[in-house]
Structures are given as C-alpha cells and as structure tokens.
Amino acid sequence: MKNELLTLCFDGTNYHGWQVQPNAVTVQSRLQDAAERILGERVPITGCSRTDAHVHADMFCCNLRTHKEVSPEKLHTALNAVLPRDIAVLSVREVPLDFHARYDCTGKSYRYLILNRAVRDPFLENRALHYPWTLDAEALHAQAQSFLGTHDFSAFCASKSDVEDKVREIRECTVTRNGNLVEIRVTGDGFLYNMVRIMVGTLLDVQCGKIAVGSIPQILSSCDRTRAGVTAPAHGLYLHKVYYEE
Amino acid sequence: MKNELLTLCFDGTNYHGWQVQPNAVTVQSRLQDAAERILGERVPITGCSRTDAHVHADMFCCNLRTHKEVSPEKLHTALNAVLPRDIAVLSVREVPLDFHARYDCTGKSYRYLILNRAVRDPFLENRALHYPWTLDAEALHAQAQSFLGTHDFSAFCASKSDVEDKVREIRECTVTRNGNLVEIRVTGDGFLYNMVRIMVGTLLDVQCGKIAVGSIPQILSSCDRTRAGVTAPAHGLYLHKVYYEE
Numbered sequence: 001m002k003n004e005l006l007t008l009c010f011d012g013t014n015y016h017g018w019q020v021q022p023n024a025v026t027v028q029s030r031l032q033d034a035a036e037r038i039l040g041e042r043v044p045i046t047g048c049s050r051t052d053a054h055v056h057a058d059m060f061c062c063n064l065r066t067h068k069e070v071s072p073e074k075l076h077t078a079l080n081a082v083l084p085r086d087i088a089v090l091s092v093r094e095v096p097l098d099f100h101a102r103y104d105c106t107g108k109s110y111r112y113l114i115l116n117r118a119v120r121d122p123f124l125e126n127r128a129l130h131y132p133w134t135l136d137a138e139a140l141h142a143q144a145q146s147f148l149g150t151h152d153f154s155a156f157c158a159s160k161s162d163v164e165d166k167v168r169e170i171r172e173c174t175v176t177r178n179g180n181l182v183e184i185r186v187t188g189d190g191f192l193y194n195m196v197r198i199m200v201g202t203l204l205d206v207q208c209g210k211i212a213v214g215s216i217p218q219i220l221s222s223c224d225r226t227r228a229g230v231t232a233p234a235h236g237l238y239l240h241k242v243y244y245e246e
Numbered sequence: 247m248k249n250e251l252l253t254l255c256f257d258g259t260n261y262h263g264w265q266v267q268p269n270a271v272t273v274q275s276r277l278q279d280a281a282e283r284i285l286g287e288r289v290p291i292t293g294c295s296r297t298d299a300h301v302h303a304d305m306f307c308c309n310l311r312t313h314k315e316v317s318p319e320k321l322h323t324a325l326n327a328v329l330p331r332d333i334a335v336l337s338v339r340e341v342p343l344d345f346h347a348r349y350d351c352t353g354k355s356y357r358y359l360i361l362n363r364a365v366r367d368p369f370l371e372n373r374a375l376h377y378p379w380t381l382d383a384e385a386l387h388a389q390a391q392s393f394l395g396t397h398d399f400s401a402f403c404a405s406k407s408d409v410e411d412k413v414r415e416i417r418e419c420t421v422t423r424n425g426n427l428v429e430i431r432v433t434g435d436g437f438l439y440n441m442v443r444i445m446v447g448t449l450l451d452v453q454c455g456k457i458a459v460g461s462i463p464q465i466l467s468s469c470d471r472t473r474a475g476v477t478a479p480a481h482g483l484y485l486h487k488v489y490y491e492e
Contacts, residue, residue, distance in 0.1 A: 011368040056369075086368045122257040122332045123302075127369070 001067055004075060005095045006031075006045075007242075008060045011086040013126045013235070016053040018060070027051075027087060031062070034082040038075065039068045048101045048242045049108065052194070054234040056127065058111075059090070061242045063101045107171070107243040109187040110196045112236050117180040128181070129236035133208065137177035140203045144173040144184070146216035147199060154223035156199055157192035158231070166192055166223075175203070185240070197232045198225075205229030247313055250321060251341045252277075252291075253488075254306045257332040259372045259481070262299040264306070273297075273333060277308070280328040284321065285314045294347045294488045295354065298440070300480040302373065304357075305336070307488045309347045353417070353489040355433040356442045358482050363426040374427070375482035379454065383423035386449045390419040390430070392462035393445060400469035402445055403438035404477070412438055412469075421449070431486070443478045444471075451475030 008027070016024035020032070028047060036042050048061040070078075076092040083089065113128040115121055116135045121128070150169040157166055172187035184203065186196050202219065205211040211219075211229055219227045254273070262270035266278070274293060282288050294307040316324075322338040329335065359374040361367055362381045370376070396415040403412055418433035430449065432442050448465065451457040457465075457475055465473045 009368055011371070080365060085366065085371045088366050088368050090365055119326060119336055120331065120334050122255055122334050123373070125257070125331045 001065060001097060003095050003097045003099055004064045004066070004072060004092050005099065005101070006062050006064060006079075006092050007090045008057060008062065009088045009090055010057050010060065011127075012051065012054050012056040014086060017055065018047045018049070018051045024053075027057075027060075028062075030084060030087060031079075034079050035064060035066075037082050038078045039066050039070065041066070041068065046101045048105045049191070049239070050193075051239060052197070052234045052237070054126070055237045055239065056235075057239040059241050060239055061101050061105070061244075063095065063099055065097075104244055105190075105242055106245055107187060107189050108191065108239065109172070109185060109241040109243075110191070111238050111240045112184040112186075112196065112200045112232065113238065114182040114184070114236060115180060116177075116182050121180075126235045129233055131182075131204070135182055135204075135207055137175045137182050139213075140184075140207060141175035143206050143213065143216060144175050144199075144203060146220070147173045147186070151220045152223055153192055153195055153220070155219050155225055155228045156195050156202070157225065158194035158198070159225050161193035163192060168192065168195070173199070187241075194231050197234065197237060198228050198230075200232040200236070202229030204232065247311060247343060249341050249343050249345055250310045250312070250318060250338050251345065251347070252308050252310060252325075252338050253336045254303060254308065255334045255336055256303050256306065257373075258297065258300050258302040260332060263301065264293045264295070264297045270299075273303075273306075274308075276330060276333060277325075280325050281310060281312075283328055284324045285312050285316065287312070287314065292347045294351045295437070295485070297485060298443070298480045298483070300372070301483045301485065302481075303485040305487050306485055307347050307351070307490075309341065309345055311343075350490055351436075351488055352491055353433060353435050354437065354485065355418070355431060355487040355489075356437070357484045357486045358430040358432075358442065358446045358478065359484065360428040360430070360482060361426060362423075362428050367426075372481045375479055377428075377450070381428055381450075381453055383421045383428050385459075386430075386453060387421035389452050389459065389462060390421050390445075390449060392466070393419045393432070397466045398469055399438050399441055399466070401465050401471055401474045402441050402448070403471065404440040404444070405471050407439035409438060414438065414441070419445070433487075440477050443480065443483060444474050444476075446478040446482070448475035450478065 020028045043066045045064045072092040079089045115128045147170045154166045170188040266274045289312045291310045318338040325335045361374045393416045400412045416434040420431045
C-alpha cells in the first residue's frame, strides 16, 4: 500500500465543488475517474477540505491510497494526461501511510478577488467579483483586522452547517489593491461553511454602509448569522495555500 | 448622422475572429446584433483589423455610424448590458464623420503569452501557449531585434493572403520573462495575415534548434514563407493596443 499526496490547481467554474455528490460533476469525481483509468482500481481520495460550487483553487491537496506499483512521477504525468484541462496536478509525492490530507492540515489561506472598475473584464468572467462601486481597500483592511485572533465564528457560518465547534483562529486578514484589482486574503487554522465568503460579504456591506464601521467585533460576539453580511459570490474565491507540518 | 468610436476588450475563445462570416459566430456579428437591438436599425460597424479565430483583444477599436440620437454614455451602458459576457465595451466617444477605424489606425501592438513550465495552468487554458521546454527569453529577445525596421514580410505572411504590398515597419519587438510567463510584444504600423503568429513560431523554432540562430535577416530577405517557422497557435495572441493620431 502506498499513500500519495497530490497537489492540484483547478478552475472551479464547471464544478460543483470538490466533494463527490450525486448528479453533479465535482473535482473529486473527475479525479477518481482519472485515477481509476490509470490504476485499474477505484481508490479512496481524501481532500484537504470541501469547496463550494464554482470556487477555484490555486492549490488544493488530497491523498490517494493505492496497492498498485506506480511511481509518483508516472502517476503525475498520467493524471495530467487524463484529467480535464481545467484541473492540473502540480505535484505528486509519497507520504507516510497515516498521512491524512484533512486531519493533518495545519492551516489554509484563501484569497478573494474583486474587479473594482465600472466595466466588466471578459478575462475575469467567473474568476473575480465585479464590484463597480467605490471600494476603499485601506479602510476595509482596517476593519478586517477585527477578524484576527481566536473567535467563535458562528455569525460567519452558513446556518445549514452542522459543525459543533465554531471557534477558529484567523492569523492574517488583509485587503490590498493593485490597480483595479482588490484582493482579500484570509489565513487561518480552519474555516467553517461559507466563512470566507461571509467575511468578504460583511466587509462589502461595511463598504456600502449597510453595516456600521467598527461593528465586526460585536457581530462576532453576537454569534448571530443574521447580523453579518451577505455571502459573497463563490466565483471570486480561491483556495490559495494549504499548510502541513513538514 | 453620428460616428461613434468604440473601444472593446474580448476573450476570443468562443469566436471565429472579428469579421462577420457566414455560419460562424464572430465578435463583429455579436456587436451588430447588440447595436441593432439598441438602435432599432442595422448599422455599419468597421473594425480596426481582422483578427484570427480564438485571438483575444485587450483593446480593439471599431466605429459605428448611426442616424439615431443616442448619447455615447447611453450607448456604452446599453451595449454592455446586451453583449455576451466575453465581450466588453471599454469606452464610446463621438468622432468626426470621416473617421475610419482601419484607415486612420497608425499602428498596433500585439502581445503573445507563453506559459513556460512543465504543468499546464487551468487559469491560462485557451489564453496562453503552454510551452513546457527550455525557453531562453533573453536569447530570443536578441534574435527578435532582427525584425525591427522596415522589411518585406512576405516570409512571415500566410500564403493564402492576397495583399500586394507586404512591406511593414516593426517599431518594437521584445521578449520578456516574468516568472513562468514569457511575453513577446510586437508593435508596428501594420500587420499581414498571421504575421505575429509566424514571427512567434519562428522564434520558438530558433529556440528548439529547427531554425539557426542569426538567420532571421536571411529569412526576411528570402521572402519565402517556407523558410520561416510554424504559425504559433492563435490562443496565445492578444491585440494589445491600437494607435490613432490624436
């Protein structure tokens, strides 16, 4: 038995997220099909997290266990040959048998991309939120610092989540502007269902005046989802980095 | 009668180029449909150039003549509301009646984007040439300087072209690297059919040893298409800038 750690990158536009679902095309199902074609057996593949439909990944990790004798190099080349063009395997390496892509993950970074100009950009269609109104990145960055530290993020979790422990640590939350592009980057030890999208939506609601400046600490302590902002659209979100202890 | 100069941007993936063609979807046909819907009449639209199927545009100019009373601002907003999402109108402004987007164009810049790494990038699918082999941008830049100046570009023109005068002036031809991305930029007074793609293909053939280093001047003076390199794929090419005298 071998355990292989795969690092992927995917354009999530055409997928209903990572996790296998009935009657929906997902990245995991595509990867399982590709692996089965190469290995001649259906193998278990474990992802570092679920992702929502249409969310992208600059980096996504998963591990695959197989009885077949295949070198990481050959598996890498073969997977890229068989996978659809909107999924790429960046690397494959053998890891200890007890390595688990989700349980061993020590942190993740997400980035949320916003196109802030009047006219849409055809090259960012499905890849950035088009926000044509005023957006003060510096002011939002200041607001975003309230997310730092360890909090109960119940107010920033989709109500249909059934996770019990909603305490998470946010290590970094930055809002930066590069020309017309604004990027919100969030790093933490773990994330609840829709958490980054609700954090982004709340910052945008502060921007447009629907939520008062300075109220993020109160929203956090309220643990009340209805006090936070909208859930920002999925297509601006990228899982950017996945951390493991070396 | 009014003459409006439209500046567009489009992802060419789903189009058979700019120019209206029977039985093919083109950018011009989509724009004519959109303008007809807004103006209530079929109007003549003249582009700054043809573009090949699947070529992109960071900037493309065309002019539209109409009898209807509509402000540039309203036309701008209405076109973006009606056009498909892979075409955007960046600006609309009124120009003198005798302005002609093709004849008055004094120059154009193209850029050709190459992803130079082993693994493909899902986010650059259809938007850059994936070239996984060694590519020495500095060496190619030195070779590319042979294109500068005024030459007969017959050797760098698709054989099915029926243009008679094949003399063009190239003002700039640079090859630069930014990480895994290599960009070839070409600026000139005008371009022949497939000219930039053959220039790029020739540089890549020099890179891989199919064409000898230092032979571009001889290929130019031969006026022989068979001595130049392959025609690089369309999907790496972007019309980048269109110049007019102010």
